[in-house]
Amino acid sequence: MDYWLHILVLVGIYAALANSLDLMAGHTGLLSVAHAAFFGVGAYAAAISSTYATLGFLGSTFTACAVVGLLALVVGSFLVRFLGDLFVLVTFALQVVVSDVFRNWTDVTNGAIGIRGIPDAKIAGWVFTSAAAYALLAALLALGAYLVVNQISASPLGRVLRAVREDAQFVESLGKNPFAQRLIVFVIGAVVAGASGSLYAHYVSYIDPTSFTLSDSILILSMVIVGGPGSRSGPMIGAAVLVSLPEILRFVGVSGATAAHTRHVFYGALLVGMMLWRPRGLVGQFLFGAARDD
Amino acid sequence: MAQALADGLYAASLICLMTLGLLPLWLTRRVFHFAHGAVFVAAPYSMLACVDRFGPPGFVPGVFLALFLSIALGIAIEWLVYRPLTRRRAGTLMYFIASLGVYTMGVHLVALIYGDESRTVRYWSVQESVRVIGGVHVSPVQMTIMGAALLMAAILWIVLRCSHLGKTIRAVSDSPELSLIVGIDVRKVRLLAAALGSALIGAAGVLTACDVDMTPQMGMRPVMIGLVAAIVGDRHVGVALGAALILGLSKHVGAMWFPAAWQETVVFATMMAALSLKRFGALGATR
Numbered sequence: 001m002d003y004w005l006h007i008l009v010l011v012g013i014y015a016a017l018a019n020s021l022d023l024m025a026g027h028t029g030l031l032s033v034a035h036a037a038f039f040g041v042g043a044y045a046a047a048i049s050s051t052y053a054t055l056g057f058l059g060s061t062f063t064a065c066a067v068v069g070l071l072a073l074v075v076g077s078f079l080v081r082f083l084g085d086l087f088v089l090v091t092f093a094l095q096v097v098v099s100d101v102f103r104n105w106t107d108v109t110n111g112a113i114g115i116r117g118i119p120d121a122k123i124a125g126w127v128f129t130s131a132a133a134y135a136l137l138a139a140l141l142a143l144g145a146y147l148v149v150n151q152i153s154a155s156p157l158g159r160v161l162r163a164v165r166e167d168a169q170f171v172e173s174l175g176k177n178p179f180a181q182r183l184i185v186f187v188i189g190a191v192v193a194g195a196s197g198s199l200y201a202h203y204v205s206y207i208d209p210t211s212f213t214l215s216d217s218i219l220i221l222s223m224v225i226v227g228g229p230g231s232r233s234g235p236m237i238g239a240a241v242l243v244s245l246p247e248i249l250r251f252v253g254v255s256g257a258t259a260a261h262t263r264h265v266f267y268g269a270l271l272v273g274m275m276l277w278r279p280r281g282l283v284g285q286f287l288f289g290a291a292r293d294d
Numbered sequence: 295m296a297q298a299l300a301d302g303l304y305a306a307s308l309i310c311l312m313t314l315g316l317l318p319l320w321l322t323r324r325v326f327h328f329a330h331g332a333v334f335v336a337a338p339y340s341m342l343a344c345v346d347r348f349g350p351p352g353f354v355p356g357v358f359l360a361l362f363l364s365i366a367l368g369i370a371i372e373w374l375v376y377r378p379l380t381r382r383r384a385g386t387l388m389y390f391i392a393s394l395g396v397y398t399m400g401v402h403l404v405a406l407i408y409g410d411e412s413r414t415v416r417y418w419s420v421q422e423s424v425r426v427i428g429g430v431h432v433s434p435v436q437m438t439i440m441g442a443a444l445l446m447a448a449i450l451w452i453v454l455r456c457s458h459l460g461k462t463i464r465a466v467s468d469s470p471e472l473s474l475i476v477g478i479d480v481r482k483v484r485l486l487a488a489a490l491g492s493a494l495i496g497a498a499g500v501l502t503a504c505d506v507d508m509t510p511q512m513g514m515r516p517v518m519i520g521l522v523a524a525i526v527g528d529r530h531v532g533v534a535l536g537a538a539l540i541l542g543l544s545k546h547v548g549a550m551w552f553p554a555a556w557q558e559t560v561v562f563a564t565m566m567a568a569l570s571l572k573r574f575g576a577l578g579a580t581r
Contacts, residue, residue, distance in 0.1 A: 031387055033394075082573050085386050089326065089525070090569055092518060093562045100562075104555040214514065218394055225391060264402035271395025275388050276378055 005131035009203055011243045012138025013196050016145035018223040018235035020192035023149045025221070026229030027158065028185045029084065029165035033217045034091040037098035038190040040212025042068045042197025044102065047115045047207055057121035057128075061198040068194030069187055076186040080179060083168070095214050102209035114208025121202040134203050141199055142236065145192050150232055152188070161185060162230075215264065222267050225274055228281025237282055242267070298546045300430045306542025307443040308498055312520030313538040314450040315494030317531065318487035319368075320524045321467035322480075325389040327521065329371050330495050331513035332400025337364045337496035338415060338503030339404050339510075345415050353415065357500055364496025365489045371396055372488035377481065397513075405510040412507035439501045446497055447535075450490070454531055463487050464529060495520075515558065522565045526572050537568055 017039060024030040042064040049060035079090050102109050109115070121128040121137065128134055152158050160181055163171045168178040201207050219242065227238025246263040274281065312334075319327045337360040344356030375392050384392075424433050454460040462483045465473045470480050498516065502508075519541050527534020541564055548560030 031390070082569070085326070085390070086525075086569055086573055088387070088390060089518075089522065090566055093566050093569075096515070096518070097559050097562050100556070100559045104553075104559075215398070218398060221391070221394075258406060261402040261406040265399050265406065268395040268398030268400075268402065271398065272375060272392050273395075275384065275392040275395070276375070276382075279382075279384070279388055 002131045005135045007244055007247060008135040009131065009138040011240050012135065012142040013200050013203075014220065014223060014243050015142040015236040015239040016196045017193055017220050018227065018239045019142075019145040019149045020189040020196075021220050022224045022227075022229055022235040023152065023192075024185055024189040025224055026231070026234070027149075027153055027165065028161045028182060030080070030182060030186060031084075031088050031221075032091040032186075032189075033088060033214065033221060034095040034098070035189075035193055035220045036212045036214070036216035037095045038068050038072065038193040039197045039200070039216070039220075040098065040102060040207075040209075041071060042194025043201040043207050043212065044109055044115070044197075045194070046198030047118045047201040048108070050202065051115060051118050054119075057123050057198075057202060060202075061195055064194045064198040065191045068197075069191045072187040072190035073183070076183050076190070080182040080186050092214070095217055099209060099213055102212060109209070112209060114206060115201075116206040118201050118205045118207070120205070121199075128202075134199075137199055138203075141196060145196075146236065148188065148192060149235075152185075153232070157181070157184075218271075219267060222271055224281075226270060226281055231281065234281050241282075242270075295550070296430050298550050299543070300432060302543035302546040303539075304436050304440050304542075305545050306539045307440040307447070308502060309516070309519055309523065309538040309542045310447045310535055311443040311494055311498045311501070312516050313523040313527070313534050314447045314454075314531075315491045315498060316517070316520045316524040317450075317454065317491070317527070317534060318463055319491040320521070321463050321529070322484045322487040323376060323389070324467075325376065325386060325393060327393060327491075328390070328517060329375070329393040329396035329400070330368065330492060331397045331517040332404075333364050333367045333371075333492050333495050334499040334502075334513035334516060335401055335404055335508075335510055336367060337361070337499035338508050339408060339413075341415050341500060341503065342408070342413055342508065356415070360500050361493055361496055364492045364499075367400075368488040368492025368495075369485055371492075372485055376484070401510050401513065408510070410510065412509045414507045415503050436505060439505055443498070443501055446494060450494060451531055451535075453490070459483075459486060459490075467529060515561075519561060519565060522568055526568045541565065541568070 017035060021032065021035045024032050024035075045067040046060040046064040049055040049063040050057070053060075055063065075094060079087065079094065082090050103111055105111070106113075121134070128137060152161070160171065160176055163176075164178045164181050171178050200211075223238035223242050224235050225238070226241055227236065228234030246259070246266070316327060316330065319325075319330065340363045341353070341356035341360045344352035344359055346352075348355070375396060376389060379389055379392060424431050426432075454463065462473070462478050465476075465478055466480055466483050466487075473480055473483075495517075498520075499513070502512065502516070520538070523534050523537035523541060526537045541561055544564040545557050545561045548564075549557050552560060
């Protein structure tokens with residue numbers, strides 16, 4: 001039973017990550033492969049606040065969000081000026097640089113050794129230790145992310161975002177500022193990722209740079225793609241599918257490092273397959289990155 | 295300083311090779327050919343298979359196998375993945391995602407077979423004589439590598455500038471529709487470009503493996519760096535090479551001011567600068 005709760009926690013965390021990436025990518029057309037970087041920054045910020053500054057869960061999550069938000073604001077105001085394809089490349093560079101920082105800034109992050117002994121989440125005297133407790137937190141996080149994304153999507157801002165996604169120049173001609181819209185979305189998406197990082201850090205109680213690499217960014221992207229970019233429930237479905245399917249591999253007897261690599265071969269094949277046969281994703285309507293008749 | 299320059303030039307020669315390998319691919323399709331990171335990795339590992347099986351005599355056949363495999367993989371990727379996507383009128387982001395999928399698949403397949411630890415095909419003694427020329431330490435192996443890289447790069451440059459294939463590649467890069475109208479077989483050109491580019495990328499992988507240990511992850515950064523140089527240069531091959539040179543130098547010249555661990559960060563920061571130049575106009579702004 002605990003095992004399924006564990007899966008639920010992961011699904012919750014990754015659903016939040018997928019939703020926040022979808023806000024950037026599916027709704028606004030900002031395809032980012034740096035999401036795991038923000039996830040990681042949030043995790044490290046929370047871990048440091050919790051372990052060394054002994055802040056409670058809410059305090060460290062707030063710190064994580066603040067740090068990630070500031071980073072996203074500063075970096076984003078430069079990155080978001082790149083359009084479509086070039087944007088992907090610069091987020092690549094961002095992810096690599098952040099990964100390097102995790103590994104090399106040993107004074108703060110402990111480098112490859114990582115941070116261990118992160119205390120369990122504490123909220124107003126309540127200590128969360130069991131898987132069920134974390135599952136509850138994860139569900140709340142996922143719900144929160146879902147609400148944020150869908151409220152934005154349904155709002156006038158959401159309409160502008162979709163317009164920016166389709167034709168930024170036109171939007172500009174209507175008097176809106178695509179840059180500002182993109183930056184807002186970039187920061188919000190990053191902050192949600194940072195919050196997820198905080199929950200993750202408290203749940204697993206040990207983090208190191210290997211959890212926040214480019215491969216992890218690609219994994220989160222896969223969840224968005226598989227589920228359906230720009231759709232309401234797509235990212236959550238994608239997260240559920242991609243988190244739970246490999247566990248089935250475990251039951252088939254594949255284990256250890258082989259399992260991890262087999263999983264990634266599968267993810268890769270899934271990405272190629274989805275692009276070839278169902279680019280909209282399982283439930284999506286938006287034909288992601290479809291060629292336009294310009 | 296001279297040492298840093300020498301090291302930088304060595305690094306740059308390999309980046310130039312990567313850049314020239316990625317250029318035909320970029321020009322004919324304008325897709326981020328991340329998939330070729332898998333080609334870069336598969337090449338030296340196939341060499342490893344030969345050396346594992348036959349010992350040191352397997353080295354030379356291994357090189358041929360690696361090149362053959364690279365070309366085969368490049369053609370397969372173009373035929374089985376990119377071409378169907380073109381039929382479906384896919385957007386560039388869709389190509390990119392598919393490309394990423396191919397990379398992931400390829401790299402982890404290699405890791406499944408050979409494991410994550412670093413392996414080597416260098417059966418010669420690594421402690422080999424290091425010469426000192428003009429106060430700079432160079433290793434004969436590295437010099438051979440650099441020579442080979444520059445030779446292949448020069449050949450490709452000549453092909454791109456002077457040959458018929460080069461001309462058709464540039465035509466397709468300017469406008470696939472117009473090329474079709476004037477009778478160029480765009481599909482064939484893309485296949486040939488894939489073969490040509492993959493051969494060079496595979497060669498870059500092989501050469502890199504002659505200098506350092508291999509791991510399944512070794513392809514990502516060279517591809518990224520080469521790709522940025524190719525994109526920045528676009529049709530102007532000289533600019534692409536210049537970018538490759540600067541990126542190569544940045545790695546080692548940067549090491550003069552930053553601790554060694556930050557070398558890659560310096561390179562990527564330089565990359566961002568290069569991309570900014572492209573985006574914001576010094577080399578002809580794109581929107």
